[in-house]
Amino acid sequence: ALTDRAGAQPWRTTPVSEPFALAQYQDLREDEQLSQPAFVPLDGGLTVAADDLAVEDEAGLATPIAYETLVIDPTRPPERPKPGYVLSAAVLERVARFGAAGQAPARTRRRTSTAVTR
Structure with a gap:
């Protein structure tokens, strides 16, 4: 959980899924590259509720x-x-x-x- 610097209540977060090309991040054999989709959805980050964030x-x-x-x-x-x-x-x-x-x-x-x- 993400919290502010004072350690107050945790921020409300939502995971964000993004399309990743696995071959860019993993060493895959050619047959593995051809048998999988070009892009697969993976966790790519978090969104933070705007009301919880002060800028x-x-x-x-x-x-x-x-x-x-x-x-x-x-x-x-x-x-x-x-x-x-x-x-x-x-x-x-x-x-x-x-x-x-x-x-x-x-x-x-x-x-x-x-x-x-x-």
Whole structure:
């Protein structure tokens, strides 16, 4: 069960099932790959009841968000990881509302213009 930092009542959660391509996560022989569906429903996460979740817009972002790009291609030799890249505050501010967190009911029911600080 998920609880808040103070250890108060647990949040109401619901499991979320998502389609997964097992061959991407498990080593399967060719006959196993061909005998199974391409995608199988598996637990992919949880939803939290919006009323149980409080979002502090004033908390701000204390550290840059760095992204890493990995190319997984079994037909090519492995590449060395490339240095990560960091979105500028201006780009992050413009795209954040379109992601899953920006579209969450807890965000959309009280949409305000929130500034991202550097």
